[in-house]
Amino acid sequence: MAATILITGATGLVGFRILLAALAAGHNVRYTVRNDPQTVSSNPAVKSLAPSDRLSAVVIPDFTAEGAFDPALDGVTHIIHAGSPVPVPTYDPSPQVYEPTVKIASNLLASALKTPSLQRVVITSSYVVNLGLPVPPTAATYDITPAVPSAATRVPLPSPFPEVFSGVLEAYILAKMVELDNSDKLIQTRSPHFTIAHVIPGYIFGRNEPALDAGMMQAQNSSNNFLMMGMVGGELPFPIHGGFVHLDDVADIHMRVAFPPEPAEAADGIADFGVATPVDYATIFDIVERAFPKAVAAGVFKRGKVPTLSVEYASNVRELLGRELKSFESAVVDVAGQYLEKLGMEKA
Numbered sequence: 001m002a003a004t005i006l007i008t009g010a011t012g013l014v015g016f017r018i019l020l021a022a023l024a025a026g027h028n029v030r031y032t033v034r035n036d037p038q039t040v041s042s043n044p045a046v047k048s049l050a051p052s053d054r055l056s057a058v059v060i061p062d063f064t065a066e067g068a069f070d071p072a073l074d075g076v077t078h079i080i081h082a083g084s085p086v087p088v089p090t091y092d093p094s095p096q097v098y099e100p101t102v103k104i105a106s107n108l109l110a111s112a113l114k115t116p117s118l119q120r121v122v123i124t125s126s127y128v129v130n131l132g133l134p135v136p137p138t139a140a141t142y143d144i145t146p147a148v149p150s151a152a153t154r155v156p157l158p159s160p161f162p163e164v165f166s167g168v169l170e171a172y173i174l175a176k177m178v179e180l181d182n183s184d185k186l187i188q189t190r191s192p193h194f195t196i197a198h199v200i201p202g203y204i205f206g207r208n209e210p211a212l213d214a215g216m217m218q219a220q221n222s223s224n225n226f227l228m229m230g231m232v233g234g235e236l237p238f239p240i241h242g243g244f245v246h247l248d249d250v251a252d253i254h255m256r257v258a259f260p261p262e263p264a265e266a267a268d269g270i271a272d273f274g275v276a277t278p279v280d281y282a283t284i285f286d287i288v289e290r291a292f293p294k295a296v297a298a299g300v301f302k303r304g305k306v307p308t309l310s311v312e313y314a315s316n317v318r319e320l321l322g323r324e325l326k327s328f329e330s331a332v333v334d335v336a337g338q339y340l341e342k343l344g345m346e347k348a
C-alpha cells in the first residue's frame, strides 16, 4: 500500500522542502496549513512536480485546539511534524513560541494514538535540546554535559521550571526540551502502535522556494535571514550557534528516518538522528565573493557581521544518509544564487 504522509509546516523553510522530497519520492502527501493552502500548491516548485491528486491540504486554523489533527489523520501512515515556531526575536516568548511548540506536538501525538493506520512519526527538533540552555549566565560555554552532545543526550529540565522566559531563545530551547521529554514519556508509558523518531538539526540553510521575491528572502526566510544578513551588510547583535546542516540534507534525512532501513535505529542504536557540522559565520561573505564576484563588485552583496557561538556536536546521520553531507559553502551559494535570481540578476 502506498504511504500517505501528513506533513506539518509545509509553508515554512523545512516543511516545504520535505514536501518536495516526499512528492519527488512518489508518496501521497497531505499537508496542514493555518491559512490559504494555495501558498503551497501554487508554488512553482510544487507545480513542476505535477503531483495531481497525490497532494492534498487540510486547513486547521488553530493547531493548538483540542483534537485539531483528528480529521487530518484519517488513513495516514506517516507523519512528519515540521510545523512549529522558530525563535523570531520580535515574538512574545510564551504565547508565540513555548506554548504552541509544546501544545501542537502533544495534540498531534494525541490524535496519532487514535489513528490505527499510522506507522511512524518523525518530529523535527533542534540540537538545542541536546545542548540545553547556555545558563547559568556565568557559564562561558555549553560545557554542561559530560561528553560531546549527540541525539542521545537528554539535558534535565530546569527545576523549578521558569514561569516567565527571559526571551524567545530560552522559550524555544525549553519548549523543544519539553516536547522531546513528552515524546520520550509517551513511548515509555503508552507503548504507541507507531514508532517515533526525532530529527535533530543545527541551523538549517539552503534554497527556500516559499521565498518568492528578494524582500521575502531577507525578511521571511527563517534561518536563511541570518545568512542574508552576512551577505548584504547586516549586523546581527547576538551570536548564533555555529552548527549547520544543508536544507537538502535535512529533507533527505527526514525521508530516510520516516522510511528507515532495517533496523530503524542509527548505527549507534539511537532512535533519534542529530546533525550539525561546525561552521564559522565569518566566512559567509568570503564564500559569496568567490562565487559571485560581479555581484559583489556591483554592490549587491556587502560584508555583514554574524557572530558565531562555537558548539561541538556528534552527528549520527552519516550511515543513514549514505553519502557526505553538503557543505556550508554550497548552502551559502544556493541562498546567494536564489537572491540574485529574485533580483533578476545574472549569477555569473
Ligand SMILES: NC(=O)c1ccc[n+]([C@@H]2O[C@H](COP(=O)([O-])OP(=O)(O)OC[C@H]3O[C@@H](n4cnc5c(N)ncnc54)[C@H](OP(=O)(O)O)[C@@H]3O)[C@@H](O)[C@H]2O)c1
Pocket: 008, 009, 010, 011, 012, 013, 014, 015, 033, 034, 035, 063, 064, 082, 083, 084, 085, 086, 100, 104, 124, 125, 126, 127, 201, 202, 203, 204, 205, 221, 222, 223
Ligand atoms: N530553520 C532552522 O535553522 C531550524 C533548525 C533546527 C530546527 N528547526 C525546526 O524546524 C521546524 C521548522 O522550522 P522552519 O525553519 O521551517 O521555520 P519557518 O520557515 O518559520 O516555518 C515554520 C512552520 O511552522 C508553522 N507554524 C509556526 N508557528 C505555528 C503555530 N503557532 N501554529 C501552527 N503552525 C505554526 C508555520 O506556519 P505558518 O506559515 O502558518 O506560520 C510554518 O509552516 C521547527 O520545528 C524548527 O524548530 C529549524
